[in-house]
Amino acid sequence: MKLGVRWHHRGVGTEAELLARARGGDDDAFCQLLQLHQAQVHAYIGRTVRSKDIVEDLAQETFLKAHRHLATYREESSLRVWLLGIARNETLAFLRDEERRRARERRTLKSALEGWLADRARTEPSGPAEEAQRLSALEDCIRGLSLTSAALVVDVYFKGRTTGKIARETGRQVGAVSMTLLRIRQALRRCIESRLATVGTKP
Amino acid sequence: MSPEKARELWSNFLSGEPLSEEEEAQLLSALDADPALRDEILDDAQLEGSLRALGWGRGEEKPFARAFLDCLEAKRAETGFVRKFRTRLEVKADSRVRGRSAHSGRRWFRPSGENPGGRFLVLALVAAGILVGLTLLFSLSPSAPSRQGPRKLESVREEAVREETVPEEGPRKEERTRARREAEARLEKLRDEERRADAARRETTMDDLKQKADEAFREIAEKRKAEEKGLAKLKDEERKIEKAPPTPIPQDKPVTAAGVAKLERVRAEVYVVAPSGRTPAKEGDELRAGQGLETVGTRSLAIVTYPDKTRVEVEDDAEVREVTVEGGKRLFVARGIVRAEVARQPKGEPMVFATPHGDATVLGTTLRIVVDPDPKKGTRLEVESGKVEFRNLAGKAVAVESGHVAVGATGIDLVARPLRIEEILLLPRHGKIIGSDWKLVPDENTGSGEALEAEEIRTLDVTEARSKSGRLGHVEYTFYADANRDYHVWVRGRNVPKGNLNPDDMVLLRIYDAIMIRAFNAVWSEEEKGPNHMTSFNGFANRKPYWWVGGNADPEPNGRVPDEVPVRIRFLKSGPQKFHVFGVETPMRIDTIWLSTTQKTRPDSNARGPEGLRR
Secondary structure (H helix, E strand, O other), rough: OOOOOOOOOOOOOOHHHHHHHHHHOHHHHHHHHHHHHHHHHHHHHHHHOOOOOHHHHHHHHHHHEEEEEEHOOOOOOOOOHHHHHHHHHHHHHHHHHHHHHHHOOOOOOHHHHHHHHHHHHEEEEEEEEHHHHHHHHHHHHHOOOHHHHHHHHHHHHHOOOOOHHHHHHHOOOOOHHHHHHHHHHHHHHHHHHHHOOOOOOOO | OOOOHHHHHHHHOOOOOOOOOOHHHHHHHHHHHHHHHHHHHHHHHHEEEOOOHHHHHHHHHHHHOOOOOOOOHHHOOOOOOOOHHHHHHOOOOOOOOOOOOOOOOOEEEEEEOOOOOOOOHHHHHHHHHHHHHHHHHHHHHHOOOOOOOOOOHHHHHHHOOOHHHHOOOOHHHHHHHHHHHHHHHHHHHHHHHHHHHHHHHHOOOOOOHHHHHHHHHHHHHHHHHHHHHHHHHHHHHHHHHHHHOOOOOOOOEEEEEEEEEEEEEEEEEEEEEOOOOOEEOOOOOEEEEOOOOEEEEEEEEEEEEEOOOOEEOOOOOOOEEEEOOOOOOOOEEEEEEEEEEEEEOOOOOEEEEOOOOOEEEOOEEEEEEOOOOOOOOOOEEEEEEOEEEEOOOOEEEEEEEEOOEEOOOOOOOOOEOOOOOEEEOOOHHHEEOOOOOEEEOOOOOOOEEEEEEEEEEEEEEEEHHHHHHOOOOOOOEEEEEEEEOOOEEEEEEEEEEOOOOOOEEEEEEEEEEEEOOOOOOOOOOOOOOOEEEEEEEHHHHHHHOOOOOOEEEOOOOOOOOHHHEEEEEEEEEOOEEEEEEEEEEEEEEEEEEEEEOOOOOOOOOOOOOOOOOOO
């Protein structure tokens, strides 16, 4: 059974129409564009930054920059790719600041993880276009999950329920729920790999 | 550790399950040792991060879009403000009415007691009236000195040893002026009351209470109108007296003024310095002509007031010499930071701040002077409002206007340039305490040695606090800030255990004429955006004794602390701003409120604020 996840939001017009209106100074149109792409921008930043607040912050900066520089967008790539390019720059700038802070702190698993993710973000060869494809593949792969797995993904990632709570409700051990999630993510990575095989990007 | 065990620990870690220190260390060492395992874990971390963020991006589209629209609105408001300001500058290039400034220095707070916004016109008219009166008085008075411009330091030194003589003013005028000032003070108070009553009636939803609140508001409004009429009458009478020929002043009967200024406040080690030596200063002491002040140690402070309400704050480790008033107020700042609010000075008698690197000549303004003994760093003059002439030792002068800074130092061109407010530090003494909920107490754990304490045991719901805010005691901070800049707000505070069952540790911040880009437990005004929002600062009890909270610092079950990114606000206009702080879960204490454009992550608990502003 497929999961009925609505990925895109209703808009008054097509992306091209909204873009034309936004370029004419229509902020509502820009907001509709924002609603079309914000989930992917969040997801792209979330790949490297683990704090929700900082992800939101960087996403907002991304859209503010996009709004300010809309006139410079030449439509050589899709709007999403352009936005992800801005998000990448914002994220890298943030990581540079964070690196200085991290250097002063005691090394923990969390800080080590942040450091490794930052290294990856800086050295990753894939550009925004590949990232956009990866996110589309992720969406498709979630749709292809079994009902049980999809329900768990929705519960944890979209509804924000903790594994502890889910474990209590289902009578399972917390560790067992966490390991199930790990296996679902492994399956999703394999699915994304196979979808991106033609372009050779890494999930 | 086996890869399977590492994956198990990793999955627990991602789920927010706490790992023991030993487990965490083992996992970390396994990941360090095995690059393949680390790559696998990082792939998983990236995917997991994307999944979570996808959820945030989906589930919060409205708040996100609203915050974004707020940002756009702030940009538009700023654009409009700048345009209007420029137009005004062109039309009234020479206007120096207090409170007009568009930009100001790095740390611009206004000592409380003045409402910076709404009474602009009234203040301007009053100031203009007084200026006209004083101009007439001094141009007609035979004893009025006519000397213009700054005097040489040497001449001040010579004059400093002489006793000050001031002409006696006509008792009739004095009486009227006193009456007018008292009326102004009453009117000020009524306007405050009226504002609070208006806020209370708007916030009251229950019919019977609303009726009472409406009645209270009407009653205060009527009193205010009556007071305004009375004040207008007093001003008329005062003007008539000023236009009449001055009462002849007997030249052979000068009045000797022993003190030229008063020490309103003394904190820590402060000395009155005279040619005969230095003596410890006490609050209420009078400074005689030629005397000076020295503050010693990081917590020292002296606040000097003159009879015309000019106020000079001598901050820590500073030295001020040769305070005189004859022919215009004058003092020599040898080193340290001095901040001054200078009342409008009589024509031809500007107030002069002399420093080893030059003289700042002031007719009426708010400014800050930082004097570094290093001649290469020299004297930095920041002008908040008004206009100051700054002349260096080479004789070159520059006019420093509102929101501008100039540095007089060896090897630096003397030019005025715009100043951007990047950091604002609001200390306990900058807050005006309204009502009886808060008080200023000594506290060794704060940078200034003082804290604001709300001692009553109280727990209010945030919404309830908002509805009661018109009647709750609070602390008012007024300060200067730029529009169209994001200020991250950090509050340094602590919980004060007094036998209460729960750790009470929350304050509510009401901001005016600003939007909140990020808020916690926000209570929006009716229109959901606009001039009046509240946001909470919670979780001060989670570290002891003091720490910086940027919003909600209570950890979530997964260990995440929500205020990792703090409250962020953007003012709709540059210039004077206002905050109100209410105690919601008390008893607790507040040390410093720090608005920063750069401090995006939680400061160290012992941090006192940015260098150069630390007090």
